[in-house]
Amino acid sequence: MEQTTNLALPYIVGNQNQKHITHNEALRMLDALVQLSVADRDLSAPPDAPTNGVRYIVADGASDAWTGWEGSIAAYLDGAWAELQPLAGWLAWLEDENRLLCFDGASWSDFISAGLGSALTNGSFDKIGVNATADATNRLALSAGASLFNHAGNGHQIKVNKAAASDTNSLLFQTNWSGRAEMGCAGDDDWSVKVSADGSNWTTALQVDASNGLLAAANWVGNVSNGGLGAVLESGSNANGTYVRFADGLQICTSLVTSSDSTFIIWTYPAEFSGAAENVMMTARGLTPYHAQPNGSGSASTIAVNCWDLNGSRAETDITVFAIGRWR
Incomplete structure (x- = not known):
């Protein structure tokens, strides 16, 4: 055996003349291969004026002194080019691209794992x-059970940048890879929170105007019948008047009714209370003084309305009525 197994360094054999030549050749090869750094991998022919010790990975289509050396290391040593054939696992630093290469037994590629690109x-x-x-x-x-972004100094910021206002920068929360909630600036510079039950149909639950910081929400006003999990405020009107419901259970009803000069009238609330209204107020309109008051406490849906003049006679006139209580 006249050379080493891996680097093919020449051995000094027994009874060899000029042993220093073999020894120096091995040292020269080690000098070229250990801590391997190559100048370029794009040349297929030797440069015109190489410096001593420079090394290249020979590109495809090799010619001149490099003919047939594709993929090998071409080292300029003591005024001549030497071919050093790589083995699988060799690493080489590529100077002109500032990257580490690896030889897989057939070709050179970036020294990376599959997850690093x-x-x-x-x-x-x-x-x-x-x-x-x-x-x-x-x-x-x-993919992990948790992620930690720690401070280096006093604080820590997570920055999500977008190119233009019409683009999107947001945090998307998914269930089985289908969107369920999103917060950020989606399609504009207003900050919003959106939710979806199926990943296709989205509802904006909350939005902050970027120009003035004012808060808006799709469910401020709506149906509060589910106990405040939906809208904060519900309002409506019908032939019996107008009403406002609050998510905490408060309800206010109002209307304009006409009293009778012969008996009381019944005002049917525009929205039912959970029981009799807690407070009912009545005020006659116009300049003539009248006395208007409810007849009893009423029910969850109606109240009797009376009106008299100062002489104690029933009067027919327009009366503004208010009822305050709880809808739940």
Whole structure:
């Protein structure tokens, strides 16, 4: 056996003349291969004025002194080119691209794992996967039970930037890869919170105007019958008057009715209370003084209305009526 197994360094054999030549050749090869750094991998022919010790990975279509050396290391040593054939697992630093390469037994490629993508300049990668597979859309992918973003100094900011106001920067919460909630600036610069039951149909639950900071919400006014989990305020009107319901259970009803000069009249509330109204107020309109008052406490849906003049006679006139109580 006349050379080493891996690097093919020449051995000094027994009874060999000029042993220093073999020894120096081995040292020269070690000098070229240990801590391997190559100048370029795009040349297929030797440069015109190489410096001693420079090394290249020979590109396809090799010619001149490099003919047939594709993928090999071409080292300029003591005024001549030497071919050093790589083995699987060799690493080489590529000087002009600032990246580390690895030889897999057939070709050179970026020294990366499947989750890191392609190595770029300045030590960065085009995607990173941590216990997950990153792709062209999700360039940073993480699969873990929790994530920690700690401060380095006094605080920590997470910045989500977008190119234009019409673009989107948001946090999307999913169930089985289907969207269920999203918060951020979606399609404009207003900050909003949206929810979805199916990932297709979305409802804006809350929105803050970017121009003035005012709060708006799709469910401020709506149906409060589910106990405040929906709208904060509900209002409506019908032939019996108008009403306002609050999520905490308060209800206010009002209307304009005409009293009778012969008996009381019945005002049917525009929205029912949970029981008799707690407070009913009546005021006769116009300049003539009248005395208007309810007849009893009424029910959850009606109240009797009376009106008299100052002489104690029933009067027919327009009366504004209010009823305050609870709808639940």
